[in-house]
Amino acid sequence: QRSYCSICCMWRGFVCPVLVLCLSCSPLFSQSQAQDRATLHRSDDPAGRCQYTFTVASPNESSCSGGSLKPEMDGVLSRLTLLEGLVSRLTAGADGSAGADAEATGEEVLQEAYAQVTLERNQLEQENEQLNGQVQELQRRLDEQVKEAESLRQKPCPQTHNPEYDFGNGAYQEMKAEVTQVPASRLIPEGNLNFTGCGELLSVGDPVMHRKADSIAGKYGMWLQDPEPQGSQYTNKTVWRIDAVGKDIRQLFVYEDMDQFSHGFPMKVLVLPEPVESTGATIYRGSLYYQRKRSRTLIRYDLASESLASRLELPHASFHGQHPYSWGGYTDIDLAADEQGLWVIYSTRKARGGIVISQLDPGSLEVKKTWETKIRKNTVANAFMVCGRLYTVASYTAPNTTINYVFDTQTGVGRALSVPFKNKYNYNSMVDYNHAQKKLYAWDSFHMVTYDITLGRARHGSR
Structure with a gap:
């Protein structure tokens, strides 16, 4: 059992x-x-x-x-x-896995923060070393200057044998500079003194500032007075201004005279029918002549009727940055007026960037005659017409530059020139000529200035 x-x-x-x-x-x-x-x-x-x-x-x-x-x-x-x-270990492992993950995450954050702090510390140490090096260099220069000054103090002054100076008695004679007045006849070639006719450019005076733009829109632009106004509404004292900074330039500011212009009080603002390209516009015989934006189209805007009077596509003209002046700004087409009429300064593909000059009919804008020069448009800062002659400015930023080239449309001959010209504010984006006042108008980095010019009889067989 x-x-x-x-x-x-x-x-x-x-x-x-x-x-x-x-x-x-x-x-x-x-x-x-x-x-x-x-x-x-x-x-x-x-x-x-x-x-x-x-x-x-x-x-x-x-x-x-x-x-x-x-x-x-x-x-x-x-x-x-x-x-x-075994159960205790399993329970402890389940509860500790999240903690281990959190601990690992915290450790990664601490390591990253430590690496960032270490990097910043190294950068600060490098900067500190550079600053210490600069301080040492300055200290070295200061020591050298102190030594040089001490050496000059200990060095005896050279004695002179001139009896007029008696240093022992403490009698010093004041050194005075003798100023000699040079007559204008010595500066201007003989026969050109008091010359008031149409001639060759001899000199350009210092710039005179009339107004400074008060916003970024006034970095560059154009401002003019009409040398031959027509009608009674506007006169040769009326001032016209266009700010050329922006995507759609249409506003034409009108000022009664130079005083109102200087104070910034326009009497009206006209809205143009087509947008303006760059700073190549001009005022002549009661009309504003300008290039339509992104095209080779020229427009004549009648100021009295405030309407578009005529337009023309300039044959073969480069536009919108193909052949501008050296400062850029889409200055491919530049209109100008002088004693002999209305002109346009530009280039073409055929001319390979060389400056081309055409004389236009002021009413219809038809091309009368064209000349090709041997100076490239993008190598000069700006250009203007005086008495049928083209003049180019060498630099738009150099404080002391020159008018470096002249081309005579009557003879078809161009040559190098060296007439001093000043860019006082270091960014000259517009130069135009007013033959009634014998002045150049310019826009130099927010500053609207004029230059007095001197003309004389032509040399070297030019008119």
């Missing part, structure tokens, strides 16, 4: 791990007959907890003795202890 041994397994309310442990680690279930007789009972213990009881028949033992039960119980307890440790 066989007896049965009952083992009760309980651990923190976990049933399945204990069940697996008990079933997997005991030789009680080695016999199939014993496994068939295994029973499971569930009941509450005196403490109110759920209690599971396994009953398995033992094929070897006749009864359950206390001595033989203890080793089995010790084995179960040891396995339960190992299981508890």
